[in-house]
Amino acid sequence: KNEREHLNHIKLILQLLRDNQLYVNKEKCEFGVDQLNFLGHVVTSNGIKVDENKVIVVKNWPIPSNATNVRSFLGAAEHAAFITLKETLLTAPVLRLPDFNLTFIVVADASIIAVGDVLIQDDGDGERPITYESRKLNDAESRYPVHEQELLAIIICLRTWKCYLEGMTFIIRTDHKSLQHISKQKHLSRRMVR
Numbered sequence: 001k002n003e004r005e006h007l008n009h010i011k012l013i014l015q016l017l018r019d020n021q022l023y024v025n026k027e028k029c030e031f032g033v034d035q036l037n038f039l040g041h042v043v044t045s046n047g048i049k050v051d052e053n054k055v056i057v058v059k060n061w062p063i064p065s066n067a068t069n070v071r072s073f074l075g076a077a078e079h080a081a082f083i084t085l086k087e088t089l090l091t092a093p094v095l096r097l098p099d100f101n102l103t104f105i106v107v108a109d110a111s112i113i114a115v116g117d118v119l120i121q122d123d124g125d126g127e128r129p130i131t132y133e134s135r136k137l138n139d140a141e142s143r144y145p146v147h148e149q150e151l152l153a154i155i156i157c158l159r160t161w162k163c164y165l166e167g168m169t170f171i172i173r174t175d176h177k178s179l180q181h182i183s184k185q186k187h188l189s190r191r192m193v194r
Contacts, residue, residue: 003032041095047128048095096121096128104130104170106157110149113137117157119164133160150174 010031017024030036035044042051062069098104102121109116116134120127133156137144141152154172158165 043097046094047097049093093129096123096130098130098164099123100168104161104165104168105173106154106161106165106170107173108150108153108157109175110137110146110153112142112149115149115153115156117153117160119157119161130164131161133157 014024035042037043037051040051041048099121102123105120105122105127107118107120114134114136116132118132119130121130122128135156137149137152141149144152154174
């Protein structure tokens, strides 16, 4: 996008704020910058990534040498988990800014202990993540049949990402075959209907 188009977007946003009696403090605003630090993330025209200053502590964290040090970092995590966590944080992908002209893709999955979802878009250069969602299943949910846990993963992400998906055409991907035919099933459990 060019500078003129960007200025028009800013004017539009400020007008919408004014029309709705919402105000911003101009001393706290930054205009015309290539990147911006916001809530521990670096926002650029290419997307959103973790602020390197926030992960430097993890990067420089010494390898735990005794049980007390291990507990201070991640409770009772093993040495391998420490290394994996460190590498994961250091190689976190850049999140894509949502483009409402592109189709959203919801990828949902469940296990016996948790659900995990990712919202992605394909910009022509491949699929890139916009945001992630995961949570541990509560005791009752962990006893659901597998197909109901998979459906729960979809429901959680649809509720979480309502602001992106409402009124939009989107694709849901799941690795559970029985959910692909849910709309054609004659008998659904009460939980699935809810």
